[in-house]
Amino acid sequence: MNKKIASLSIACALFNYSHQALALDKPQSMEEMWKIIQMQQVQLDAMKSSLQANEKQAEQPNQQEIKKLTHKTNVLTELMEDMRTALVIPEEKEYKSAYGLGPAASKVYQVDQGLSIGGYGEVNIQSFIGDKGPKDQNNADFERLVVYMGYKFTDNIIFNSEIEFEHASTGNAGSVGVEMAAIDFLWDPMLNARAGMLLMPMGFVNTIHEPPFYFGNNRPEVERAIIPSTWREVGAGIFGQITPEFTYTAYAVTGLDAEDFSSKGIRGGRQKGSKAVNEDMAFVGRIDYAPEEIKGFSVGFSTYLGNSGQGKVGADVFTQLYEAHVQWKYRGWEFRTLGAFGHIGDADVLSANKGETVGSSNYGVYTELAYDVMPHFLPDSGQYFAPFIRYEKLDTVASTANGLPDDLSKEQDIYQIGFNYKPIPQVVIKVDYRNRNAKQGAKADEFNVGFGFIY
Amino acid sequence: MYKVVFLLCCLLLTSVCQAKVFYSKAEAMELAFGAGAKVEKLSLFPMEPQSQKIRQLARVNKVPSLFTFYVVQEQGKVLKYAAIESHQVRTKPETLLVVLNVLGELEKVHTLAFHEPAEYQPSERWYAQLYALAIEELSFNRSVQGITGATLSSRAALDSVRLVLAMYQVMIEEK
Numbered sequence: 001m002n003k004k005i006a007s008l009s010i011a012c013a014l015f016n017y018s019h020q021a022l023a024l025d026k027p028q029s030m031e032e033m034w035k036i037i038q039m040q041q042v043q044l045d046a047m048k049s050s051l052q053a054n055e056k057q058a059e060q061p062n063q064q065e066i067k068k069l070t071h072k073t074n075v076l077t078e079l080m081e082d083m084r085t086a087l088v089i090p091e092e093k094e095y096k097s098a099y100g101l102g103p104a105a106s107k108v109y110q111v112d113q114g115l116s117i118g119g120y121g122e123v124n125i126q127s128f129i130g131d132k133g134p135k136d137q138n139n140a141d142f143e144r145l146v147v148y149m150g151y152k153f154t155d156n157i158i159f160n161s162e163i164e165f166e167h168a169s170t171g172n173a174g175s176v177g178v179e180m181a182a183i184d185f186l187w188d189p190m191l192n193a194r195a196g197m198l199l200m201p202m203g204f205v206n207t208i209h210e211p212p213f214y215f216g217n218n219r220p221e222v223e224r225a226i227i228p229s230t231w232r233e234v235g236a237g238i239f240g241q242i243t244p245e246f247t248y249t250a251y252a253v254t255g256l257d258a259e260d261f262s263s264k265g266i267r268g269g270r271q272k273g274s275k276a277v278n279e280d281m282a283f284v285g286r287i288d289y290a291p292e293e294i295k296g297f298s299v300g301f302s303t304y305l306g307n308s309g310q311g312k313v314g315a316d317v318f319t320q321l322y323e324a325h326v327q328w329k330y331r332g333w334e335f336r337t338l339g340a341f342g343h344i345g346d347a348d349v350l351s352a353n354k355g356e357t358v359g360s361s362n363y364g365v366y367t368e369l370a371y372d373v374m375p376h377f378l379p380d381s382g383q384y385f386a387p388f389i390r391y392e393k394l395d396t397v398a399s400t401a402n403g404l405p406d407d408l409s410k411e412q413d414i415y416q417i418g419f420n421y422k423p424i425p426q427v428v429i430k431v432d433y434r435n436r437n438a439k440q441g442a443k444a445d446e447f448n449v450g451f452g453f454i455y
Numbered sequence: 456m457y458k459v460v461f462l463l464c465c466l467l468l469t470s471v472c473q474a475k476v477f478y479s480k481a482e483a484m485e486l487a488f489g490a491g492a493k494v495e496k497l498s499l500f501p502m503e504p505q506s507q508k509i510r511q512l513a514r515v516n517k518v519p520s521l522f523t524f525y526v527v528q529e530q531g532k533v534l535k536y537a538a539i540e541s542h543q544v545r546t547k548p549e550t551l552l553v554v555l556n557v558l559g560e561l562e563k564v565h566t567l568a569f570h571e572p573a574e575y576q577p578s579e580r581w582y583a584q585l586y587a588l589a590i591e592e593l594s595f596n597r598s599v600q601g602i603t604g605a606t607l608s609s610r611a612a613l614d615s616v617r618l619v620l621a622m623y624q625v626m627i628e629e630k
Contacts, residue, residue, distance in 0.1 A: 085480050085539050088541045088567070089539070117546065158572070213606060239574075329601040331595075372595070375596040380511050382514045454545070
């Protein structure tokens with residue numbers, strides 16, 4: 001801007017000067033003309049140098065200012081970067097060692113996590129659209145609202161809990177319960193311990209049952225009726241990884257209570273750590289294998305063994321449940337299959353006590369396949385849209401003791417189709433249709449819409 | 456009774472510690488560049504058009520307005536780039552060291568700190584599948600396979616790696 005003004009001034013000055021010179025007296029010869037030009041040149045040079053000096057004067061403070069500002073920015077940037085990293089990791093090795101020993105050092109570096117809160121929830125709207133029975137009413141249900149609370153006493157002793165509000169209100173059909181509350185003692189990746197209210201490490205859903213991580217509004221029926229998720233009992237045990245490929249979990253827990261077994265299976269026998277009778281204990285163990293060679297693939301099995309009589313039914317009721325599962329995630333495809341088989345000892349005694357056939361064995365299998373199509377439509381969005389199909393077969397009265405009559409209504413085939421849409425990884429919108437068929441009697445088909453979230 | 460004995464054993468053995476902060480910053484620099492290397496900071500300030508490009512490339516919602524690469528130079532030429540990237544996994548943070556080679560390809564990822572439960576932490580061998588992959592291949596629908604039971608942490612880690620690569624491509628490679 002300054003330069004423009006200066007150039008304009010020079011032009012005006014030159015014009016005025018030549019105009020005046022011409023007006024006073026015209027040059028009489030080439031020599032006079034040359035003198036005038038030389039004079040003009042001298043004056044022009046003088047004006048130019050004066051202008052340059054002015055410009056230099058004007059620029060000098062700016063450059064100094066810029067230098068100062070650059071220096072300040074560099075210092076602040078360095079400080080900012082140091083502070084940013086110091087919030088998450090210590091600067092020096094010595095301090096890291098100190099961090100491992102106690103909370104004081106961690107507070108210095110502000111990485112003490114202490115109390116943490118998380119949770120999840122899910123809401124479903126269920127409409128019955130076929131084979132509707134008198135009890136099948138369309139409904140809307142805030143099925144679960146769960147609060148996770150954890151506290152890190154030290155880096156190695158950590159408390160985790162899951163408190164669930166089910167069906168929105170205890171005034172109606174709802175309940176409030178502790179689903180999980182355990183202290184972890186972390187020693188080594190190979191060997192750690194856990195004690196408290198434990199989730200039985202069986203199947204996919206019992207341990208990981210947050211809505212974004214399974215398909216459909218309802219959990220797979222096999223993981224409800226045969227593996228009675230959410231299945232939790234009081235106990236203690238160990239967990240860890242034998243190698244990076246093998247992980248294991250083994251717990252000793254309070255046994256099931258066979259008094260509440262029924263033709264629907266063992267689900268009613270969960271004691272849920274609520275004044276649980278502990279006359280009989282049980283063992284539950286699980287091993288998973290995720291081979292290095294096949295990324296995204298894992299296979300595993302689990303076992304539950306223990307008496308369930310609890311001194312209440314006049315028999316031991318040795319209860320066994322075996323489960324195997326395979327999962328593979330590959331290039332947007334997600335495949336899961338699971339099979340579970342259970343055996344209930346003294347089922348004849350239980351059936352006589354109950355007045356209905358309690359199956360001496362039960363089983364369930366399901367398989368599902370999904371594919372995330374979103375990268376084909378909105379590759380940069382980071383969103384997820386996966387249509388899925390699932391097939392389930394289960395029977396809670398697969399065999400009976402001493403020729404007791406079978407309950408064929410408990411043998412079911414379920415076909416399910418739908419999709420999970422996640423605008424962000426923590427929020428899911430679900431739509432699905434379930435076609436349920438029993439060997440005897442009608443089972444209503446459902447259309448379900450819902451959403452879930454975790455935080 | 457054996458439960459009580461078992462718990463007592465647990466308590467006695469807890470003195471054998473395993474920290475959740477695995478490496479200090481000094482150690483992280485050693486991991487990236489080797490011992491004794493002269494590490495310099497390269498601070499980047501993405502402007503809005505660049506941020507937009509980074510967002511698009513990395514497929515993330517947020518791009519920091521200040522980003523620092525740690526570099527080692529030889530005769531004025533950068534030999535390696537490293538970034539310390541922190542992000543929330545679920546409710547707790549994770550800090551990664553992401554190392555790029557001279558060509559800006561992903562060379563190594565180390566977990567510096569992980570505050571979620573240990574079972575959700577992606578393993579080193581899971582990170583190994585990401586090495587040298589192009590940024591567009593860093594997706595569960597392309598060349599990366601997920602982890603059962605650690606969906607959020609593997610997704611967050613993948614976002615982080617893509618962000619570092621995108622930052623390099625837009626702020627350094629394109630200049």
